[in-house]
Amino acid sequence: MDHRSKRVKAMNYKPFMVRLRQFLSPKQGVHSNIAMRAAGFSYTGNADTARCDTCALEVSNWTLNMKPFTIHAQRSPKCEFVRSRQPSDITTLSPIHATIQCTSSSPSHDEDRPSKRQKIDPPLASMCSNTWVETETLKEIRRRTFSHWPKRSSPSVEHMIEAGFFSCNIGDRVICIYCNIICQQWMQYTDDPREVHRILSPQCPFVRFISSHHLPSLSNNDDPCEPKSGMLEGASHRAYAHPKDRHASFKEWSTERLPSVDDLVNAGFFYSGMGSLVTCFYCNGSLQNWGPADNPKVEHARWFPHCAYAKHVCGKEFYQKVQDAVRRNEKSKARSKFGVQETTTATAPVNTSSETLDSGVLERLVAARLDLPYSRRLLDQNFRLSIIKRCWEDQLLFKGDDFHTETDLFVACMILQKQIEIIAGKAENIIVPSERLKKLSANSELGTVQPLLLCSLCATNEKQLACVPCGHFSVCVPCGHNLRSCLICHNDIMGFVRIYL
Incomplete structure (x- = not known):
């Protein structure tokens, strides 16, 4: 009960997005490097001139009223980058360049500055009252957190990513930065990350988004270890x-x-x-x-x-x-058999793995990175120096490389800070999916429906229909009326069989 109440209290995800926006505010020119890259541009180093590598369009003399992607689309509408990024519907999963417009019931003090009320720069997720959108940039960061995920086929990296989890780089521990649940000790071939996320945190904005948009889960063929x-x-x-x-x-x-x-x-x-x-x-x-x-x-x-x-x-x-x-x-071997000595002018590759980093070298590398401007800016976002230092140490020790972008560092610090606050030194605050689902299933004796038997679409009614010919059991009767393909394997549905439990 205490853990659940703590998790609900932590559901206020807006401060995270506000802090991320503030962190990304430093700019080269009037727009940040990330905002320009999201629109297909990169600064050339000549004043504020930005260039698209795809269509070679160059734009300079930027002002705050000039939206990078809008300018790109207007001046070079046939650019392949522009055409590949133009969204057809604002409610779909937005590319990183998307400008999200939304309405809020709360009073605004910026009516004289409508652009500040309407524009949400990447790589943020839209946190408006009516629309929630996660950008491609944040999804790419989530994928990079799994670079050292334990080698296993189930749950795979792809299953974790589609479920909305970020890796904590500690065994198979994962976290959702939107609802703050932390899970580890996943059971192979039995735990479905997306289903676990939906059952344990139904009000999570990520869970609600994929449920409301009926996004299908990965089929077995998406698992690289499953045969074609x-x-x-x-x-x-x-x-x-x-x-x-x-x-x-x-x-x-x-x-x-x-x-x-x-x-x-x-x-x-x-x-x-x-x-x-x-x-x-x-x-x-x-x-x-x-x-x-x-x-x-x-x-x-x-x-x-x-x-x-x-x-x-x-x-x-x-x-x-x-x-x-x-x-x-x-x-x-053939050369050695005939006594031929191999000669080469190449030198052996230098091993730059974490094994070669002694404490002194690591300390110097971390100290140099703590002095970087974007590392110092994190201190203004209420991150302790020990958090930032630990993230750099883990990155260099376990991954042997710098963070891909400054936003990767921000997210790493956020994940570490959330773990410290939520776990609070108590192992029971970390969810073991199989054990938690067993406890929830026990509530069926009190008249509640077992979570694993709830409809995959509405999450309210009990599952009642099995798809034909695939046989997957996933929806209730009302939801089945509008279903044309199986939510699990994506095959066309020829009919249904009513299942009575």
């Missing part, structure tokens, strides 16, 4: 085609000095039950004698280069890198 539909026909072991079935075969697998079960499953292997022997469900290739540092995907592509699933799960670029490395290794 046509791939099943050529599989040697169709019973292990899906990750959850392969995962179940590893019950007797020893984890001592062997690759993780998740990595093996994602690479297409199921356990044979003998020693360390695993087999690919598609090509029937088997491997054993694994070492703890072996990468199952790499070894799969290396030893069975013609396996279609290995190519699919590795991706074209990564698969090609593996094959190039194999060829170089074979060439090197």
